Amino acid sequence: MASGSVFNARKPMERLLHSRGIHKLLLTKKSTFLSSSRRDFASSSFVKSYNSSTTRTYGHCRHFSTLLDTQPTKSSATASKDSVSIDNTHGSDNDNKGTSPTKRRKLSEVPISDVLKAKHTLRWVEPVICQSATVKEAVEVCIEGSLSGMMVIDRAANIDSSRERGKVAGLLTSRDLLRIMSAGFKEGQSPDKIMNKTVLDFMTPINQVIYARPEETIGMCRTLMAKLGVKCLPVLSNGRVEGLITARDMSDFGLEAKDRGGKKTFLKHVSARVGLSSNTSMAEPPEYLQAHLALQQTPVFANVGVAEIPNPFKSHRNVGINRRDFGPDEVADDPDLSEDAYFVANVELPDENGKGKRNVLYAGVADGVGSWREFGVDPKEFSHRLMEECENILQEASSEVGGLKKGDEKFRRMITPAEVMKQAYERVKSDNIIGSSTACIALFDGCRHQLHFSNLGDCGIIVLRHIDSSVAGALKHNRVTRREERQSDLRVAFVSQQQLRSFNHPYQLGWTGEDIDSEESTSFKNAADSCTTSIHIRRGDIILMATDGLFDNVDIDDIAKISLKWEQDNGFIKGGDIIERQKRWSKGESMTLQSVEQISDLTKRLCDLARENSLDSSIDSPFAILAKENDIMWSGGMPDDCTIIGFHVVGKSSKEDMFEVSELSDDNDS
Secondary structure, eight states: OOHHHHHHTSOHHHHHHHHTTGGGOOOOSSTTOOOOOSSSSBOHHHHHHHOOOOOOOSOTTOSOOBOOOSSOOHHHHTOOTTOOEEEOOOHHHHHHOTTSOOOEEEGGGSBHHHHHHHHHHHOOOOOEEETTOBHHHHHHHHHHHTOSEEEEEEOOTTOOOHHHHTEEEEEEEHHHHHHHHHHHHHTTOOHHHHHTSBGGGTSEEGGGOOOBOTTSBHHHHHHHHHHHTOSEEEEEETTEEEEEEEHHHHHHTTSOHHHHSSHHHIIIIIGGGOOOOTTOOOOOOOHHHHHHHHHTTSOOEEEEEEEEEOOTTBOSSOBOSSHHHHOSSOOOOOGGGOSEEEEEEEEEEEOTTSSOEEEEEEEEEEEEOGGGGGGTOOHHHHHHHHHHHHHHHHHHHHHTGGGOOTTOOTTSSOOOHHHHHHHHHHHHHHTTOOEEEEEEEEEEETTTTEEEEEEESSOEEEEEEEOOHHHHTTTTOOOSSOGGGOSOOEEEEEEOOOOEEETTEEOBEEEOSSOOOTTTOSSBOOGGGSEEEEEEOOTTOEEEEEOHHHHTTSOHHHHHHHHHHHHHHTTSSSTTSSHHHHHHHHTTOOOHHHHHHHHHHHHHHHHHHHHHHHTOTTSBOHHHHHHHHTTOOOOBOOOOOEEEEEEEEESSOHHHHHHHHHHHHHHHHO
16 A cells, blocks of 8 residues: 555544644643753753762663753862862963962863863774674773773765764663673573674664763763763764763873873882782671671562542643633542553562562553643553553563473563563554653562662652661761751662653653654653663662652652651651661561551652642742753742652561461460
8 A cells, every 4th residue: 555545544633643743743741831951961950950879780871861061060060079280381371470370270170171182192092883893892892992982883884975984873881791791691692692792782872872072071070970870971072972081081180191100109009009918808798787788688578559649730621730720620639630650560470590480569650741632632541551551561471470381481580671661662552552651660679679670751769768877977968967967867868860851851652653763753762762770779768659740849858758757657767767676677576567558658648748839839849940940930839640659668578477467366365
């Protein structure tokens, strides 16, 4: 059938969407806002607002680009505490004017263009590799060139133009190479098969590469690398990559050649530190970690609670921007009106060895993009179907476990959150569900004390943890409040990285009825583009997975305060420290049943606070602060749907605790 016939055979809605050019539309999260950004990647103020410190596990730039402001600021210029003075004058100046003071600058204030010039002057190594190269060839290039990363280049033989011949396709780091080999070994692949894979399949695509600019400072780049957990930054100038900057390059810039070599330097800094004696052994873990490490020998469990609430100004007919637009009716409280969706699935899957089975917990949230309402599409249909398919995939995988044949490797390992997201997305597209949504899917692995998750868009995960004050000082937590004035040891241990193209414009999974060229859309992404991370969890942690309705209206520090109050009200924490809790745990008292009954109360408290703040026009909500930093005037909260999944990490399963209570009751009766 001709292409024209295919178009005419489409459903009326699809023809409408195509005629209005929605396949090229930049879908903002709320239809009431237009995106505003000073940079192609996500707004710098997001970093300031959420202060995320992320530990990536899977890809160089699985964290979408979140960059600092274009112009260096005072705070970023002085971010590095190990700054040294750099002479910024020439000898002739002092010769002519003896009274003129020597101008000096801190290392953190040096532009990275100077670092790159110094690096290339000492040693020029072109940090590139062909996209058709194998993993083996990439390893050799890394070792021979002492490279932490390489730009993957399209060097097609049929391209005559020198500019096109050097077209950048992506970025590959030494960490990526290690991940490729690790994944291959886990899947039982032969070394030859692993080393012969092409780097094109594993590189970070060009549209996800985080970059720096020549005028930005060492302090700014160090801060960026620390926040996003990247090892190197391409330096972009006039559409060309001038080179790669690493943490080592920035450190070496503060040293002169004579400080790095020579007899004096060796005797002063090296000779007394070379070689370990044959009696050297590893030290015992620090005292403050010993109790926790003892608990690592046994699995942990998660009790789950969910709360959801719709946009207060939403009805079955429409959705209002504010009270005046909504009318005199009571604010909405029917969860069926929400464009948010979620799932929680406790399924039985085989372990990595395929020899046994174990229960694993998956959960996810999705937030339908409201802009679709303008085109006659129900925004909640896509998000709800996406979460439904996620649960279906896991239930199907669990049901097939019993029918595994010997040697069948298909279900011999855990299904990663990214795989679940990918398969669910493909199913939604195959059913021609028009719409788009942000999504966050997590896997709770209690046996290994790990939380694995993949996040695309502006949903998020935070982890709250009690950390002893003497340790928290070393971890640089809560510098504002003096230690003696703190009311508890509860800290924000982790904040997930969110992905925004610009303010109020998150990346999203979406479908318009036809495939879209990646170059045509800056909004739609795939599951492979999600921020994929693993974090360590501990007994007593509180994990909160939520849509942006929570994070836009409630500051993270306020979330921690509400969580602490919940712990104290239910007796999980007495006072403000963890001493009593440690004593209770040592006696085998887990309070699991109390946790099962009350974890939903925590999520409800947070939902209620988000609703209250969203209706308050007098506060400076996180959304309002971020809007003003992006030159958009906004005051008060942001009315929106809010869905929260809370995990309380405990030392015993609810079934085990219930059995112990039953036995105790029987003993008392007898």
